[in-house]
Amino acid sequence: MADNIPVATKALKEDFASDQDVRWCPGCGDYAILAQMKKVLPEIGIPREKVVFISGIGCASRFPYYINSYGFHTIHGRAPAVATGIKLANPELSVWIITGDGDSLSIGGNHLIHLCRRNLDVNVILFNNQIYGLTKGQYSPTSPLGKVTKTTPYGSIDRPFNPISLVLSAGATFVARTIDRDTKHMAEIFKRAAAHKGCSFVEVYQNCNIFNDGAYRLLTEPETKFDQVLYLEDGKPLIYGKEKNRALRSNGFEVETLELNESVENQDLPVHRENSESEAYAQWLSRIGDVPGLPVPVGVFRAVQRETYEQLSEQQLAGAIQKKGPGDLKQLFISGDTWKVE
Amino acid sequence: MKNIQEVSRVTIRFAGDSGDGIQLTGNQFTRTTAIALNDLSTLPDYPAEIRAPAGTLYGVSGFQIQFSSQNVHTPGDEVDVLVAMNPAALQAGLKSLKKNGIIIINADAFTERNLRMANFSENPLENGFLAGYQVYPVDITRLTRDALEKIELSHKEKDRCKNFFALGMVYWLYNRSMDATIEWIERKFSRQPVWAEANVLTLKAGRNYAEATELFATSYRVPEAEIEPGIYRQITGNEALAFGLIAAAVKAKRNIFYGSYPITPASDVLQYMASYKHFGIKTLQAEDEIAAIGAAIGASFAGDIGVTATSGPGLALKSEFLGLAVMTELPLVVMDIQRSGPSTGMPTKTEQADLLQGLFGRSGEAPIPVIAASSPADCFYAAYEAVRVALRFMVPVLVFSDAYLANGAEPWKIPDTEGLPEIEIEFAKAGEDYAPYLRDPETLARRWALPGTPGLEHRLGGLEKQDLTGNVSYDPDNHEKMVRLRAEKVQRVGEFVEEPEIYGDPRGDVLVVSWGSTYGTVLTAVEQLRKEGKSVSFYHLRWMNPLPKKLETYIRRFRRVIVPEVNLGQLRRIIRGNYLVDAVGFNRMKGQPISVSELKHAIEALLEEKNNGR
Numbered sequence: 001m002a003d004n005i006p007v008a009t010k011a012l013k014e015d016f017a018s019d020q021d022v023r024w025c026p027g028c029g030d031y032a033i034l035a036q037m038k039k040v041l042p043e044i045g046i047p048r049e050k051v052v053f054i055s056g057i058g059c060a061s062r063f064p065y066y067i068n069s070y071g072f073h074t075i076h077g078r079a080p081a082v083a084t085g086i087k088l089a090n091p092e093l094s095v096w097i098i099t100g101d102g103d104s105l106s107i108g109g110n111h112l113i114h115l116c117r118r119n120l121d122v123n124v125i126l127f128n129n130q131i132y133g134l135t136k137g138q139y140s141p142t143s144p145l146g147k148v149t150k151t152t153p154y155g156s157i158d159r160p161f162n163p164i165s166l167v168l169s170a171g172a173t174f175v176a177r178t179i180d181r182d183t184k185h186m187a188e189i190f191k192r193a194a195a196h197k198g199c200s201f202v203e204v205y206q207n208c209n210i211f212n213d214g215a216y217r218l219l220t221e222p223e224t225k226f227d228q229v230l231y232l233e234d235g236k237p238l239i240y241g242k243e244k245n246r247a248l249r250s251n252g253f254e255v256e257t258l259e260l261n262e263s264v265e266n267q268d269l270p271v272h273r274e275n276s277e278s279e280a281y282a283q284w285l286s287r288i289g290d291v292p293g294l295p296v297p298v299g300v301f302r303a304v305q306r307e308t309y310e311q312l313s314e315q316q317l318a319g320a321i322q323k324k325g326p327g328d329l330k331q332l333f334i335s336g337d338t339w340k341v342e
Numbered sequence: 343m344k345n346i347q348e349v350s351r352v353t354i355r356f357a358g359d360s361g362d363g364i365q366l367t368g369n370q371f372t373r374t375t376a377i378a379l380n381d382l383s384t385l386p387d388y389p390a391e392i393r394a395p396a397g398t399l400y401g402v403s404g405f406q407i408q409f410s411s412q413n414v415h416t417p418g419d420e421v422d423v424l425v426a427m428n429p430a431a432l433q434a435g436l437k438s439l440k441k442n443g444i445i446i447i448n449a450d451a452f453t454e455r456n457l458r459m460a461n462f463s464e465n466p467l468e469n470g471f472l473a474g475y476q477v478y479p480v481d482i483t484r485l486t487r488d489a490l491e492k493i494e495l496s497h498k499e500k501d502r503c504k505n506f507f508a509l510g511m512v513y514w515l516y517n518r519s520m521d522a523t524i525e526w527i528e529r530k531f532s533r534q535p536v537w538a539e540a541n542v543l544t545l546k547a548g549r550n551y552a553e554a555t556e557l558f559a560t561s562y563r564v565p566e567a568e569i570e571p572g573i574y575r576q577i578t579g580n581e582a583l584a585f586g587l588i589a590a591a592v593k594a595k596r597n598i599f600y601g602s603y604p605i606t607p608a609s610d611v612l613q614y615m616a617s618y619k620h621f622g623i624k625t626l627q628a629e630d631e632i633a634a635i636g637a638a639i640g641a642s643f644a645g646d647i648g649v650t651a652t653s654g655p656g657l658a659l660k661s662e663f664l665g666l667a668v669m670t671e672l673p674l675v676v677m678d679i680q681r682s683g684p685s686t687g688m689p690t691k692t693e694q695a696d697l698l699q700g701l702f703g704r705s706g707e708a709p710i711p712v713i714a715a716s717s718p719a720d721c722f723y724a725a726y727e728a729v730r731v732a733l734r735f736m737v738p739v740l741v742f743s744d745a746y747l748a749n750g751a752e753p754w755k756i757p758d759t760e761g762l763p764e765i766e767i768e769f770a771k772a773g774e775d776y777a778p779y780l781r782d783p784e785t786l787a788r789r790w791a792l793p794g795t796p797g798l799e800h801r802l803g804g805l806e807k808q809d810l811t812g813n814v815s816y817d818p819d820n821h822e823k824m825v826r827l828r829a830e831k832v833q834r835v836g837e838f839v840e841e842p843e844i845y846g847d848p849r850g851d852v853l854v855v856s857w858g859s860t861y862g863t864v865l866t867a868v869e870q871l872r873k874e875g876k877s878v879s880f881y882h883l884r885w886m887n888p889l890p891k892k893l894e895t896y897i898r899r900f901r902r903v904i905v906p907e908v909n910l911g912q913l914r915r916i917i918r919g920n921y922l923v924d925a926v927g928f929n930r931m932k933g934q935p936i937s938v939s940e941l942k943h944a945i946e947a948l949l950e951e952k953n954n955g956r
Contacts, residue, residue, distance in 0.1 A: 049796040049798070075665075075666050081636025085637035085640025088646075089645055110629055221432070237366055321622075
C-alpha cells in the first residue's frame, strides 16, 4: 500500500455512533457497512469534528444521521455537488459521500462523473443493491437486463451501468469494489479510500433483503463464492478459486482463463498493478465481471496520484494574491475609467 | 460663425454592424459626457448572434445614451440623433427616431448589397424616403481613408477607424472636448503607436470635417447638471453585482464561494468573479445549474458565503436546492438576472416575469427574502444587502436583476468603503451548548456551526427538523410550528432593512407601484406628470419579500393604484391579493424596457377616469 495511512488515535467506534435510532430494515446490508465505517473511522485517526458525511436520497442516504460527525442529508443525486462546495470551502475536512445506485447513477449521474473528473479529494461509497429500495422496489440503473420489478413486469429492457467502468472513464483516481458480507475486506478498502488523496470511489455490493434479496448470492455463499469472486491484490497475478488454482490474463483484448497446475511463478502470469499508467488495463479488468462464467473482481482496480481539485483551487487563489496583492476594495472600485466631480 | 443652441435633454443612438466599434464609440461619448457634467443613462443593444453576418438587420449593434442638464433615469424612448453606419442600422433605428430628428449616415456603406440586406428596395438617400428628418449623408469610409493616407495600414485596417470619424462629428455637434477620448486612445494603444495615431487622426478629421464644411447649421450645448461631488465611474449591472458581493465578503471577512453555470445574461458575473481571486473569491463553473447552487450550499455549510447566479430557466432548475437551503437555514445568495421567457425565450432580451417563480417557485411552504435592484449601480447595493441579510438571518436570499440592468450602464458614485454597513458574523463556538435549531429571539436565525469545530457535530438535511434539536421529525405539531417559524423569520427581515420612501405626496389620486428595472422609466413619467400638476405619486419596492409595511398605508391613501411591469401583472396580482385593492396594470412584454410616454398615457387615462366620476 503506497498510500500514507494516518496512525490511529484513541477515538473509539462508539464515539462515532450518533444518538439516532437506525431505521433500516432488519437484515439490510447497510448495517454491515455502517458497522465497518464506525470501526474504521477511529483507526483512520481523523478527529470526529473534521469528518463530514454527505448523502443524497435513498436508503443508503440516511447514513449521515447515524454517524456522530458533521453530516448533510441533501437532495436526490446531488451529494457530489454539495460535497464539492464543502471541500473547496474547507479542504481540511475528510469528506465522505454516501450514495446508492439510483442516487448516483440515475438522477445524479452527471454530478458523479464531474466529481470524478475534477479529482476532488473525497470518498464516495456507493451502496449498490441493484434496486430502488426506499420507493419500494423499482428497477435501478444497475439492475440486470430482463429484471422483473414492480415497474418492469415484463422484464427490464434497460442495460445496466457498470459503475466501476463509468467512474474509471470519468477519471476517478482510486477505484475499488467490495461486498457487504466480506466485512474485513470492506474495512480494508475503506481505509485505503480514506488514505488516498484524490477522488476515491468504492462500490459496495449490498444486499437489499426486502426488494432484491440474493442479488449477490453467488458472490457470498461458501459453495460458489470462490469461483465467482476474484480478489485483486497489487503486484499479484489475477488468481481465484478455492484452491487458488485458476487465473485470468489478457489475450489481446480478450480474457483468458487458465488452470494452474504448477506454481504461479512458472505460469509467467502478468501481475495486477493498481497504479498502471494505462487506464485501459483497469477498464479491461472492470468488464471481466460482466462476462458470464468469469469471476467478479473485488478490491482496488486503480489507485493513481493526480493533483486534486482543491489543491489547484488553493494554488490559484494564492497565486492571484501573490501576483496582485491581497484584494483592496478601494483599488477595485477605481479600476477602469473614473472621473471626479468637484 | 458657429450657431450654438442650448438644449436640456438629448438622446443619441449610435448604430452599425457588430464590427463597427459601436460599443466603443458609445462608451467614449458617455465618458466625455460624464466629464462634461451631464447626467446620463446608457443602453448597449447587442445582437443576439455571436458573429452575425455583416450588413444584416439582426447584426445591428446599437448604443443609446440620454444625457441632460437635469436628472436622467432612462436611456430615453425617442432618439434625437441617429448615427447609422450602414443601411441596416438606419432601417432598425428609424422607428425610435423623433420627427425631424438628425440622421448622420455613412453613405459609403449604402451599397446595393447592403441595401438589399436591410430590406430597402431603393436607396433611401435618393428617393425621399427620409423626408421629415435632418439627413446628413457623409462618405465616412472614404474620408477616413483620406485622413489616414500617410499611415502605414491597409484599407481594411483603416476602415476600422471610421467609428472615430463619426464620433468626431458628434463631438462637434455637441461642443464636446476630444481630450478625454484622445487620452484614452493614447493609453489604450500605447504599445501600437500606429493605431493610436490613426484613431486620433480620424477623430480629429471627423470633427474638422463637420467644422470646415459647416455640415450642421447648428451645434448644441447641454448645460452642466447638478451632480453630487465625488469620484465616478461607469458601471454595468452585472459588474455592480460582482462588486457588491466582493465588498460584502471583505466586510464580513469571509470568502465568497461563487458557483455558477454559464447562462445569458448572467455569465458576465461568473467571469468577473473568476478574475477577482485575489479577494479570496472561489469560483466553480459547475456541470449544471443544479450543481452550481448545490456547491454554494455546501460551501455555506462549511463557512464560506455561498453565492450562485442564473437566469429564469436556471432558477427553475435550482428550485429544489433552494428548498433545501430554506429547510437547512443556511446563508445563501441566489441572483436571477431575468430574461424574456418562457423556456429559452429571448435570452438577450429583458423581462420581469420571474417574480412569482422567485417568490413561490418551490415545493412546500418555502418563503425567502427577495430583493430587486432598480438600476445598474443599484445592483451593487442589492447584492451587498442580500449578503448581509443572508448572514444575519441564516436564510437564502434571492436578488432580482434583469437583462436591461445587466448590460445597461450608468455613472456610479464610488462609495466610501468605510461607510458601507458592517457585516458581523457570530459563529457557534467550541464548548458552547449547541442546538442546531436554537434561534436568536430577535431574528429567529439559528446559529452557524462550522464543520471542524469540536463538539458541535450535527447533521442537517431536507427532512423536517425537530424544533431546537434539528433531529428528523414527523410530528404534526412540530411541522406546523416549523413552517410558521421559517415564514416568520423571513417577515422579520422587514424590521432589519430600510423601507423605501414615497416619491411625491403621501396621498392623492394615483399611486404608481413598481419594482426592479422599471424604476427609471416610472420615475421619469411621474416627474413629468407632477410637473404638469397631476396628483401622482410613486412607490418603488426594493424588498419584494417581505413587502414594506408602508405599502398598504399608501395604497389606502390613493384613489387608484397602477402597477407597471414587464410581465402580465405579477406584482399586481400580489398587491390585489394582499390588500384587496383594485390595482390596475400597465404591462408590456417586448423584451425591452417600457417607454415613458406610453406609461404616461396610461397614468393620464387613469386620472381622466377619476375625473369622469368613477
